[in-house]
Amino acid sequence: MSTVVELPPDTRQRLLEAACDAFREEGYQVSIDRIAARAHVARQTVYNHFPSKDALFAEAVRHAIQSVLITLDGDGATRATLLAFSEAYRAKILSAEGIAIFRTLTAEAPRFPALAKQFFRQGPQTTRKRLAEYLARAMEQGRLKRDDPDFAAEMLTAMLADFDRLRGLMNLQTDLLKPTKTAQVVDCFLRAFAPEKDMP
């Protein structure tokens, strides 16, 4: 058994990332042995770092959750800002990774309710809140119809992802990224939330 040895230090880090990838790609079912193999590590080493599979799963998920946020900078024109956000949102949510994380979490939510809640709050909830804050400002300034900004944020994110995410979850198509779609959605949103009497 000759192993090409150029393994960087932090065994634990390698392990965590391997676990992340493994759980993402194969779900919770993936065996500890497979994870150990992925990390080029002995099974016992896994148990040296994490007390149980569940604990490892929890750590891996929390680790994966870090990268779920989308920022939006409210400098430019309303449409341009929303377009940039929307593009980034779709790119993240509809990527193979995004779909896989969502699938794994959906499947295991009943067994790990605390994890699910944490994901929900740190991911979608926070994203919606930030978007809502931006929209609230735009509404105050008369750039958008005065309405419930949380509701508006929810509508926009829903329109951006729902059906295409479903396709991804059902393992259909990778042409998820029809490039005109984002603009189409944003314009639809802007129509629904256009200021009531053109200018103040």
Next chain:
Amino acid sequence: MSTVVELPPDTRQRLLEAACDAFREEGYQVSIDRIAARAHVARQTVYNHFPSKDALFAEAVRHAIQSVLITLDGDGATRATLLAFSEAYRAKILSAEGIAIFRTLTAEAPRFPALAKQFFRQGPQTTRKRLAEYLARAMEQGRLKRDDPDFAAEMLTAMLADFDRLRGLMNLQTDLLKPTKTAQVVDCFLRAFAPEKDMP
């Protein structure tokens, strides 16, 4: 072991329904023994009717898929019609059953791609198509903005379900049915797709 005996005939039917419930509630992992127990049937009987667990799962899913469609009758006013459809859509999609089916299928789609495809086409795809047909008519008659009806249908269904479904999938809240929400969404949709110059 005294069993209260009032078991209706069709063993196979009972079995299928038990499997449906079991897979829905516990996912594919549920053991054949548990399914057999639920159906008040011996394990061997399961194998008398279905060659394997996979086959049983496939049958059960196909059976469950039947009830996923929502009809809409295009007689009344546009808003009233869409409201009725939307209410029905949310009720079905966000019910405990709807969420559970979605969860199980999402989890197993990679392993049963054919099933996933069938579900997608018979469920969401067909619903969207029917809605789109209705919207197309409304567009022709000038009751809605002339636009891509498929896109419009996708937006409406997305707005109706996306975020609340996520809550359900993550095992949060059952107050999914805030009764004003449907109307709020429909009105938002109507704003986005209002006919361009009020009347023809």
Next chain:
DNA sequence: TGCCAAGTAGACTATACAGTCTAACCAGCT
């Protein structure tokens, strides 16, 4: 040199489960 911490290989236990097989059971029917 000798110690130590981290890692390793692999045997081992216990459990769960899919799927098979057998022998008995019990209808209804002839």
Next chain:
DNA sequence: AGCTGGTTAGACTGTATAGTCTACTTGGCA
């Protein structure tokens, strides 16, 4: 009474897996 077809309980096989234990290696460091 005896046959037949669906049903049943339970033993059995084989496999996969979580988690433990032990004896070994190895690199750094005092």
